[in-house]
Amino acid sequence: MRFSLALAALLGAALALLAEAIAAPPVRAQDCATETPKDDIRGPEAQALYDCISDSLYKSFQGSGVKEAAEYRDWSYASTSPYLSATHGSRFVVNLINDIGKKAYLDFLDQGLKMPVGTIAAKESFTIDRTGKVKRGPLFFMEKAERGALPDTNDWKYTLILPNGKVMGVTGTETGVKVKFCHDCHAAVADTQDSMLYLPEEYRVQR
Numbered sequence: 001m002r003f004s005l006a007l008a009a010l011l012g013a014a015l016a017l018l019a020e021a022i023a024a025p026p027v028r029a030q031d032c033a034t035e036t037p038k039d040d041i042r043g044p045e046a047q048a049l050y051d052c053i054s055d056s057l058y059k060s061f062q063g064s065g066v067k068e069a070a071e072y073r074d075w076s077y078a079s080t081s082p083y084l085s086a087t088h089g090s091r092f093v094v095n096l097i098n099d100i101g102k103k104a105y106l107d108f109l110d111q112g113l114k115m116p117v118g119t120i121a122a123k124e125s126f127t128i129d130r131t132g133k134v135k136r137g138p139l140f141f142m143e144k145a146e147r148g149a150l151p152d153t154n155d156w157k158y159t160l161i162l163p164n165g166k167v168m169g170v171t172g173t174e175t176g177v178k179v180k181f182c183h184d185c186h187a188a189v190a191d192t193q194d195s196m197l198y199l200p201e202e203y204r205v206q207r
């Protein structure tokens with residue numbers, strides 16, 4: 001009797017530990033790092049890593065002089081957690097959309113989409129280095145300009161800001177050539193989805 005009680009207690013303790021291990025993602029919060037291989041990181045663990053660097057990520061864009069870099073965190077998240085994006089340098093990304101574009105974007109239409117002038121979509125990114133540490137990545141913007149303002153890019157202004165605050169390129173300015181590759185890819189859906197490529201279905205915010 002005694003023996004089985006002790007055993008039950010031990011088993012209980014082991015189960016509690018196991019439950020804790022499952023519940024807590026293996027994120028080393030003190031240094032924003034993880035032991036999980038990059039390709040296996042998703043959901044709550046990806047979110048925990050993002051939460052860990054979120055403040056320093058936001059701050060790193062504040063020296064850029066780009067007005068929206070101070071505003072985008074007040075917009076709506078279109079992604080439920082960060083996900084790996086092969087097309088943005090194999091980084092983890094999250095998507096946000098401003099109030100003007102929110103209604104149209106979150107329908108995720110695949111035909112006949114027209115985003116309103118003044119829409120801005122933002123994409124933040126981070127990566128995991130070989131030691132498992134989280135590293136800040138660039139900030140991406142797409143802004144819908146007035147009709148006819150940027151004929152080469154279906155009136156989309158692309159902006160790329162590096163995590164040191166340097167603005168790499170902005171469509172329609174002297175650095176536009178540096179972000180030309182953005183629209184080369186997004187243009188694939190210019191006619192049907194107004195160049196919006198959305199995000200994998202499992203990460204879309206539901207309305």
Ligand code: HEC
Pocket residue numbers: 084085086087088093095121122123140141142158159160179181182183185186195196197198199200
């Ligand atoms: C090789 C293709 C490719 C290139 C190049 C590319 N993107 Fe994207 N972009 C995508 C895809 C695919 C998505 C949606 C899925 C994802 O996030 O991976 C997307 C999504 C976005 C979004 C969210 C709005 C949307 O389309 O739904 C923004 C903002 C964005 N990209 C900005 C940029 C900027 C700025 C650049 C250039 C610095 C760029 N992208 C370069 C393929 C590309």
